[in-house]
Amino acid sequence: MGLSKLNSLYREVILDHADHPHHKHALAESTNTITLKNPTCGDVINLEIKLTPDDKIADIGFTGDGCTISQSSASMMSDAVMGKSKEEALKMAKTFSDMAIGKEHPQADLDELQDAAILSNIMQFPARIKCATLSWWALQRALLEETDDTSEEES
């Protein structure tokens, strides 16, 4: 098979996001922040969110190091949740992590995820699932205002 299977992981859009990540910067002010780590490789994400008083995501930004998958996933996640309500964003995070472990979801849910939906074929690369889910997991924990932790949980 050689590298051909890689094409299904490293799609053009994924490589684009990784090369030019959106929202990759610190926020001047934020209401919810978290630092999470991918224990598999030591990659780190710092996620900052600014919620409006009525719990809408007014701004989002991330910093940190990571592989192609985690960087592009964070970029696509940020795009997808901008302007969404806290509740909507949490639902999207759930959709994404379900998708990553192969659970079925209505197409409408997947459409919500925008570009991020393309990571559904991460399933074929089980070792990389954590790379894809890290930023969504960070989103969820930041929104739920869970305390910083050192590593991601089993996905």
Next chain:
Amino acid sequence: MGLSKLNSLYREVILDHADHPHHKHALAESTNTITLKNPTCGDVINLEIKLTPDDKIADIGFTGDGCTISQSSASMMSDAVMGKSKEEALKMAKTFSDMAIGKEHPQADLDELQDAAILSNIMQFPARIKCATLSWWALQRALLEETDDTSEEES
């Protein structure tokens, strides 16, 4: 085979010693004492020796609980070393433990051991070697004035 092999372990003389152990009593006064334990079964031997000023075994006695083999071995050991010099007794202890692990020794050395030499077939019952060697090991450590310890070393 059934129990017939047992006859070679539980020889008449061994059963005699176990039933009527010689020297099984505490000494009124002693110069060297030790308490040792067979870690395999929890059996204990307290050995007391009275050395003369010129290092001859003037008296020896043991107390404690044990199986047929350990009791008769202690009895036969006590018989064999009574009146011997410290040096001779140590040599006998060495002969005995060598014998128990199957090392060859000149017949003269074995004869020195008196009744105890009969335990040479303990070899066929590896799990019982420690029962047979415990009292000899106690003798050696008592004579060398090693501190009490809790259990016997690997034989």
Next chain:
Amino acid sequence: MAQKLSDTQTDFPILNQEVNDERLVYLDNAATAQKPNQVVEALVHFYQHDNANVHRGVHTLAERATAAYEDARHKLQHFIHAEKPTEVIFTKGATDGLNLVASTYGEANVKAGDEIVISIMEHHSNLIPWQQLAIKKHATLKYIGLTADGELDMADAAAKITDKTKIVAVAHASNVMGTVTPVKALVKLAHDHGAIFVGDGAQAVPHMPVDVTDLDVDFYAFSGHKMMGPTGIGVLYGKEDLLQAMPPYQYGGEMIGFVHRDNSTWAELPWKFEAGTQNIAGAIGLGAAVDYLNNIGMDRIQAHEQDLVNYLLPKMEAMPGVTVYGPQDPAKHTGVIAFNLDNLHPHDVATALDMEGVAVRAGHHCAQPLMEYLGLVATARASLYLYNTQADADKLLTALQETKEFFNHGTVKAK
């Protein structure tokens, strides 16, 4: 009589051997159990197809090994009915798990003047960790006594467990007395006094259905090798909130979050307690053992052993010169039967039985304080498992009779 539970002929080749020219009758199951081929094959399969280190690998074998290892954790979780896989920590065995709790939870929560309550029939592995902790912390170690029948004295338990008690640690099933303790009632007693309960399940999990959530135990430790799993693997169950609050036990690879020069943070549960490369194949083999036991059914296994005890125990009790410890009523007696014969030393009895192919244990069974309490130096012990049969029981009875006769023929008996 009980039906056959397993195809011993094919599943347990070790039992199809002769020892001292006699058919092997293995009655030392409380020490360790034999392993069905299915478990051995799980090990062989892992080593010949998937062997890799887990968790940190990106490559295919590492991913397979990780999946198999975590899958085994899920099997164990469901086997003991834990709520979450994060509550299932792989250890080296029961001893390792009990030491873990004493060194982390115990170390952090027991202070001078506190009390730790255990029972007088504890195995050294559930005794010395608490004894040494008590010594170190200037706490008091209290022992719950037994009834005349060898069961846990619950009146004494109620008296010993007080508001000063921080930890109650008791075996779910005794490895000497053949009794099962009322864990649920003990847990309630402990909780009523603000103490936690640590269960030693080494002799329970292999032989009966165990539901840690229903029992409401705070910690519960057991060994794989006694339940047909490989050696060197065991499980510590712990309630998530307790585990969460505890410091790690060992430090090293896999259990970390961030490591800086002067400080570190820890991984999430359960990995926080799994430092370094674990017994990966062992965990997978233990998972296969769970499959094997589940296939038969723990209820059936328990019933089978009870049937054998109902058959064997009265016959042993009826044999002149035999003393059986623990409950004389078979209905109250597990498949662990400690006994003595005449005034023979149990060591001599075990050697004689071995000549007949019957493997039993002799000694203090790692329970010296219990021996002292019973006024004994040692006992012999026959212990059953699912592959034992009525024929095995009969062989033990015959061999005991012959042993008696052998030593009576001699002029003497040991003291």
Next chain:
Amino acid sequence: MAQKLSDTQTDFPILNQEVNDERLVYLDNAATAQKPNQVVEALVHFYQHDNANVHRGVHTLAERATAAYEDARHKLQHFIHAEKPTEVIFTKGATDGLNLVASTYGEANVKAGDEIVISIMEHHSNLIPWQQLAIKKHATLKYIGLTADGELDMADAAAKITDKTKIVAVAHASNVMGTVTPVKALVKLAHDHGAIFVGDGAQAVPHMPVDVTDLDVDFYAFSGHKMMGPTGIGVLYGKEDLLQAMPPYQYGGEMIGFVHRDNSTWAELPWKFEAGTQNIAGAIGLGAAVDYLNNIGMDRIQAHEQDLVNYLLPKMEAMPGVTVYGPQDPAKHTGVIAFNLDNLHPHDVATALDMEGVAVRAGHHCAQPLMEYLGLVATARASLYLYNTQADADKLLTALQETKEFFNHGTVKAK
């Protein structure tokens, strides 16, 4: 080029498989080694013929199991040239052994103001136990740095080790830098200042002859699974007088002398440090691994790996975009080769290599402080063993080239 050392075809069936439709090239040996059939068969044989618990049994299987277990100890003793079998303690692995020393010797001997000296390239398992001990005891943890080439900086070692130093703990071979440390010189430095030396042999014992007596190390820990033994078993070597003076690590069955209600005494060495049922089959399997390695000869194994490094390293260094860490001179580089490719994240590299059947590791290799020191987040790592061949090296080189091309074809690279 090196001759073939082992009959891979028959001895390592796991290596005769395809992964992602490509021949498996296993280059993750620093994480764990594959097991020859001889080791797997030793496990199978034990479980199918001799399985019993050790030391306390009187019956035939127990005696056989005990003899096999203690025989394995003797094999390990001779393998590392320890003077006595009492100095060889079976552990769960290197992490377990290092924690044991920190928790017993360290706990008893390190006081406020003392110093512990390790190196910046330590694996977390030989780092966090000392870091946490230092925190607990208010001692100072000092790190020996590296030369530009990635070797241990002995001038810095001489400066860091002082009369305040109580423990020096350094890896014999690095699991990242591909360097061997001058253990004998470090031991002398430590002893000159009244400190003891703890060696982490996890990456050394599998790959080169090791003589603990000649090295004069005080403690030395390593893992079985990295030297073709089963998972869940390892060895801690310790000098007898030190072990003698130390308190036990865990408490339970098998490690006791007398147990009374309120106190206990301990068994003799090595059993004092082997509480509870050990990984009996694991120890026996490790003994079989030692036999396998001895049959080939550690000198030949070392030479074979050196030959491969001589072939592979210059080619990797010559490949545009590849950065190899540690010594650039193959003669100074072990078979552990950490590298990065372009500015690709090593995780992406490892996934791509896996598509080509090449198993390498990516990450911080349990050495976060080293990564920080080198200014890296992570690296990929290829690591060799005796079954690897020039064809494997070639496959790695081709796959690296193809990975480069794949990611260059895309419009972008990862940060």
